[in-house]
Amino acid sequence: MGKELDDAVKKHQEGTIINLSVTPNADENIFPSGFNKWRNSIEIKVKSPAKDQKANLEVIKVVSKYFN
Numbered sequence: 001m002g003k004e005l006d007d008a009v010k011k012h013q014e015g016t017i018i019n020l021s022v023t024p025n026a027d028e029n030i031f032p033s034g035f036n037k038w039r040n041s042i043e044i045k046v047k048s049p050a051k052d053q054k055a056n057l058e059v060i061k062v063v064s065k066y067f068n
Helices: 002-008 054-067
Strands: 009-012 016-017 020-023 030-036 041-045
Touching: 002 009, 002 030, 002 041, 020 054, 030 054, 041 054
Parallel strands: 020 041
Antiparallel strands: 009 016, 030 041
């Protein structure tokens, strides 16, 4: 993923911005699950549905766990 990650991860004055493409309702949580070159984003799959912020909250948990 080398150069591609440079396009998906940017430094920001308050931290880091990571461009993500989220797939909700997956069989399992997977991060990273690939790279979307059209969107310049890292792909993530989460079990939660895209309803009532459930997928968004799970994205935060999965990414936080990945980076410890």
